[in-house]
Amino acid sequence: xxxxxxxxPLFSAKNLKLLTEPIDSRNPVTVLVLGIxxxxxxxxxxxxxxxxxxxxxxVTAFSNLIISLIRxxxxxxxxxxxQLVVISSxxxxxxxxLKAYVYDVSKQLSVFVGLIITNCIIMGRLxxxxxxxxxxxxxxxxxxxxxxxxxxxxxxxxFREFLGSGTIFNYRVIPIDWYIKNGGFYENNGMxxxxxxxxxxxxxxxxxQRSRNRKLIED
Amino acid sequence: MEHLINIFVKSIFVDNxxxxxxxxxxxxxxxSKTVKTAMGLGxxxxxxxxxxxxxxxxxxxxxxxxxxxxxxxxxxxxxxxSFLSFxxxxxxxxxxxxxxxxxxxxxxxxxxxxLGIFLPLIAVNCAILGGSLFMQEREYETLAxxxxxxxxxxxxxxxxxxxxxAIREKLKYSDIPKPLRGLGIxxxxxxxxxxxxxxxxxxxx
Amino acid sequence: xxxxxxxKSMDRNSNAYTIIYSSVMVIVVAMLLxxxxxxxxxxxxxxVETEKKIDILRSIGKAxxxxxxxxxxxxxxxxxxxxxPEQLVVSSKGDTITGVVAFNVDLKVEMSKPIEQRNLPVYKxxxxxxxxxxxxxxxxxxxxxxxxGYIALNDDLNTIYGxxxxxxxxxxxxxxxxxxxEFQEQFRGKSIFQGDSILTFTSVKVLKxxxxxxxxxxxxxISGGTITSKGLESMLFDCLVAYQxxxxxEKNSISHE
Numbered sequence: 001x002x003x004x005x006x007x008x009p010l011f012s013a014k015n016l017k018l019l020t021e022p023i024d025s026r027n028p029v030t031v032l033v034l035g036i037x038x039x040x041x042x043x044x045x046x047x048x049x050x051x052x053x054x055x056x057x058x059v060t061a062f063s064n065l066i067i068s069l070i071r072x073x074x075x076x077x078x079x080x081x082x083q084l085v086v087i088s089s090x091x092x093x094x095x096x097x098l099k100a101y102v103y104d105v106s107k108q109l110s111v112f113v114g115l116i117i118t119n120c121i122i123m124g125r126l127x128x129x130x131x132x133x134x135x136x137x138x139x140x141x142x143x144x145x146x147x148x149x150x151x152x153x154x155x156x157x158x159f160r161e162f163l164g165s166g167t168i169f170n171y172r173v174i175p176i177d178w179y180i181k182n183g184g185f186y187e188n189n190g191m192x193x194x195x196x197x198x199x200x201x202x203x204x205x206x207x208x209q210r211s212r213n214r215k216l217i218e219d
Numbered sequence: 220m221e222h223l224i225n226i227f228v229k230s231i232f233v234d235n236x237x238x239x240x241x242x243x244x245x246x247x248x249x250x251s252k253t254v255k256t257a258m259g260l261g262x263x264x265x266x267x268x269x270x271x272x273x274x275x276x277x278x279x280x281x282x283x284x285x286x287x288x289x290x291x292x293x294x295x296x297x298x299x300x301s302f303l304s305f306x307x308x309x310x311x312x313x314x315x316x317x318x319x320x321x322x323x324x325x326x327x328x329x330x331x332x333x334l335g336i337f338l339p340l341i342a343v344n345c346a347i348l349g350g351s352l353f354m355q356e357r358e359y360e361t362l363a364x365x366x367x368x369x370x371x372x373x374x375x376x377x378x379x380x381x382x383x384x385a386i387r388e389k390l391k392y393s394d395i396p397k398p399l400r401g402l403g404i405x406x407x408x409x410x411x412x413x414x415x416x417x418x419x420x421x422x423x424x
Numbered sequence: 425x426x427x428x429x430x431x432k433s434m435d436r437n438s439n440a441y442t443i444i445y446s447s448v449m450v451i452v453v454a455m456l457l458x459x460x461x462x463x464x465x466x467x468x469x470x471x472v473e474t475e476k477k478i479d480i481l482r483s484i485g486k487a488x489x490x491x492x493x494x495x496x497x498x499x500x501x502x503x504x505x506x507x508x509p510e511q512l513v514v515s516s517k518g519d520t521i522t523g524v525v526a527f528n529v530d531l532k533v534e535m536s537k538p539i540e541q542r543n544l545p546v547y548k549x550x551x552x553x554x555x556x557x558x559x560x561x562x563x564x565x566x567x568x569x570x571x572x573g574y575i576a577l578n579d580d581l582n583t584i585y586g587x588x589x590x591x592x593x594x595x596x597x598x599x600x601x602x603x604x605x606e607f608q609e610q611f612r613g614k615s616i617f618q619g620d621s622i623l624t625f626t627s628v629k630v631l632k633x634x635x636x637x638x639x640x641x642x643x644x645x646i647s648g649g650t651i652t653s654k655g656l657e658s659m660l661f662d663c664l665v666a667y668q669x670x671x672x673x674e675k676n677s678i679s680h681e
Contacts, residue, residue, distance in 0.1 A: 085450075
């Protein structure tokens with residue numbers, strides 16, 4: 001049997017499922033209620049949201065990979081500490097790299113990069129998946145969950161930036177002449193750049209997702 | 220003194236961990252089904268915040284900031300350990316939570332019975348780490364400021380979770396569209412509560 | 425090899441194994457992080473410095489186009505060297521302090537000192553038309569955290585030539601408006617002293633409800649950003665008041681030339 005397993009292609013149906021499931025039906029944010037913390041505050045504009053999403057993908061994927069590689073050597077009693085050390089080291093690396101290469105975005109993200117450490121998705125995936133699975137599937141699972149999470153961030157950021165500032169990626173989408181102050185009829189929705197609207201947007205995303213996929217409805 | 224009250228009020232209402240920064244949302248959504256448990260978790264968070272923020276403040280000031288080790292030897296004036304702050308903060312928080320758990324268990328079994336189950340949850344509560352990181356980011360100048368900020372943020376978080384728990388208890392009797400039940404409506408209500416809390420933004424102190 | 429085998433054969437839950445495991449982990453992690461931090465430090469410092477230079481240049485309107493510059497670092501340092509030929513540090517008495525580089529002065533540290541002991545940086549800018557501007561760094565507190573900026577004065581050391589402000593985390597759309605050109609543009613032409621001669625030091629007021637167009641000291645506050653506006657106002661006052669004696673001396677030396 002083991003021989004068959006070794007020959008399993010890198011992207012077998014089973015492995016692909018690890019990648020795609022967390023994007024919709026097992027989305028960490030809207031279905032498993034993990035890791036809402038820390039990141040919605042960076043969704044005012046698309047650019048920081050995407051950088052944040054990439055950072056989370058890197059951290060989930062590599063912490064899953066590393067923990068899965070050393071899963072058989074971790075002493076049980078300090079399991080959580082080992083996980084925290086791996087996660088926080090990765091986050092520090094990400095933070096340092098952001099500071100060195102995309103300084104302006106790293107300033108916008110401020111403390112929220114650090115807060116990836118306590119993002120429940122990462123801890124949750126380590127406990128639920130990486131500790132019991134081989135490195136490659138764990139890595140894929142990490143990427144899948146990171147993407148599922150990032151997707152929500154990007155959707156929220158898209159609507160907040162579009163409706164709140166009239167721009168996408170800082171490029172003006174709503175022509176400047178449309179604005180009331182320039183004699184037009186349009187005004188940005190100031191509500192969208194305020195924090196509570198991020199929550200309401202997520203609420204609406206959940207509503208839409210569950211209307212489509214009725215299996216997810218809670219009683 | 221006035222300055223401290225300012226920080227205190229601001230960290231509860233204006234700078235609320237949940238409504239302004241979405242911190243601690245996991246436990247906020249998971250443990251807010253009844254008021255009683257929400258209250259327990261809220262108190263535990265206040266407790267841990269008041270301890271960890273000042274401890275991390277000292278750690279930051281005397282160990283991590285550039286030149287912070289100067290009290291040890293003037294030769295360390297250029298040493299900058301601030302890249303270690305995430306890992307140090309989380310280590311302090313994890314060990315403090317353990318310590319608090321042990322102390323509470325030994326001296327007040329009744330308190331332990333009501334708080335005990337929540338304490339392990341707290342180590343990975345973003346609000347706690349967030350408190351320490353905000354303390355560092357906003358450069359609070361004295362230990363008193365840091366402590367007051369920790370206390371205020373903890374109370375703000377507790378207030379938020381007790382508030383949503385009370386609303387969710389009543390919500391059981393409402394006729395909500397099916398796909399919105401549970402998580403969806405909890406998000407939207409949190410958003411509405413956040414909007415309500417924003418009215419505090421204009422307060423002058 | 426034998427030691428490694430020995431460790432491998434140890435019970436995973438024994439104390440010794442746990443201790444060895446955690447020590448090795450701490451050493452490996454500490455080394456990795458230290459290496460990464462040291463390797464990335466130069467790039468990070470360069471970012472911080474470049475940003476400071478951009479802010480300084482912005483106060484005299486010479487940072488335009490930096491977003492589109494092919495090489496941001498080269499663009500900034502070239503312009504900085506071109507327009508800021510001189511920088512100096514003065515005391516609150518107005519004397520020049522030697523041995524301190526203005527660019528390296530940490531304003532955060534200086535602002536926490538009593539006024540007499542502060543090292544006060546001044547950047548002298550020389551524009552294309554040969555006119556001299558004095559750029560003064562500012563730092564204060566907004567609603568959520570620090571706010572800072574630079575203010576450029578004409579060589580009468582009274583009229584504001586330009587100003588730029590930045591903030592760490594003011595409310596978007598409200599307090600954060602201080603970093604918009606529209607808000608900063610209002611400062612141009614305002615004066616920091618009351619009256620023509622050196623009479624009273626007033627700084628610039630950020631007025632709620634809008635300043636009258638002819639008010640030489642007032643600019644419109646940001647609606648909804650009261651605390652940030654107030655913080656900005658006291659930042660201007662607190663930072664500029666320390667330079668009073670220097671302005672005095674500099675003015676005399678200019679008029680005698």
